[in-house]
Amino acid sequence: MTPPVFRFAPSPNGYLHLGHAFSALLNFDRARETGGRLLLRIEDIDATRCRPEFEAAIYEDLAWLGIAWETPVRRQSEHFDAYRAALDRLTALGLVYPAFESRAEIAKQVAQREADRPWPRDPDGAPLYPGTAKSLPPEERARLISSSAPYALRLDMAAACLRMANLIWREDGEGPAGEQGSIPVQPQAWGDVILARKETPTSYHLSVVVDDALQGVSEVVRGQDLFQATSVHRLLQELLGLPAPAYRHHRLVSDGAGQKLSKSTRATGLRDLRAAGALPADIRALVGLR
Numbered sequence: 001m002t003p004p005v006f007r008f009a010p011s012p013n014g015y016l017h018l019g020h021a022f023s024a025l026l027n028f029d030r031a032r033e034t035g036g037r038l039l040l041r042i043e044d045i046d047a048t049r050c051r052p053e054f055e056a057a058i059y060e061d062l063a064w065l066g067i068a069w070e071t072p073v074r075r076q077s078e079h080f081d082a083y084r085a086a087l088d089r090l091t092a093l094g095l096v097y098p099a100f101e102s103r104a105e106i107a108k109q110v111a112q113r114e115a116d117r118p119w120p121r122d123p124d125g126a127p128l129y130p131g132t133a134k135s136l137p138p139e140e141r142a143r144l145i146s147s148s149a150p151y152a153l154r155l156d157m158a159a160a161c162l163r164m165a166n167l168i169w170r171e172d173g174e175g176p177a178g179e180q181g182s183i184p185v186q187p188q189a190w191g192d193v194i195l196a197r198k199e200t201p202t203s204y205h206l207s208v209v210v211d212d213a214l215q216g217v218s219e220v221v222r223g224q225d226l227f228q229a230t231s232v233h234r235l236l237q238e239l240l241g242l243p244a245p246a247y248r249h250h251r252l253v254s255d256g257a258g259q260k261l262s263k264s265t266r267a268t269g270l271r272d273l274r275a276a277g278a279l280p281a282d283i284r285a286l287v288g289l290r
């Protein structure tokens, strides 16, 4: 039997905190318990927010925690060709369209619609993209693409959903509302998600799906904040003919006041805790692991 494959996939856009430690340690422990492999993936597609010093700190902090991972580490910024190929495949299926509105313009469109009735929000609370650019005439589209206008490439969710029937994923952990087992996929809740941008041929959703498949990941262990996004990932796997891993979403570590941790909260940053004298065993205890 091939050993199970796990991955910890942080973005180097800040220092790791207790929440990352919990996720990394869960992956590490599960890989050890199951005789599996642990991969580390650096999700650095956003060149404006990712920095080499944060990446170096990820290696240092994980090693300090006692975590061992396989090398070479996959850095997403080095694999844009693989994501572009997946994007081309979705484009060939007629499921991708360019949208030229800025964030501010989308907010304005939503505000206008909201004057009559509430406008739907995605599971993260952002208003759904109204889909205006979907009906742009081809000539106008071509003109805008060849101009200097920035654009996002969006998934035509309605068309994509027509290609999936009774899709589910296997949840071995637990969703935020206690969901377990066979979870029906509901990507419609996210609307026409962004798959790529003019200057970046990928997005979080697209690259995570491509990489999990290319790296043979069999069990995705990650925080419950990504539970709902799994619907989009499962849909993309289906459209791209990629295998589906099992998912094990875990509880989120909160700070003493019950707030979600962020990369700027110094009190829970691994480096700060270490500087204050904490040992790896203290970190395990702080996140509720033995």
Ligand code: GLU
Pocket: 009, 010, 011, 043, 208, 221, 222, 223, 226
């Ligand atoms: N890179 C993502 C993050 O930092 C995690 C991706 C995943 O586990 O699917 O939150």
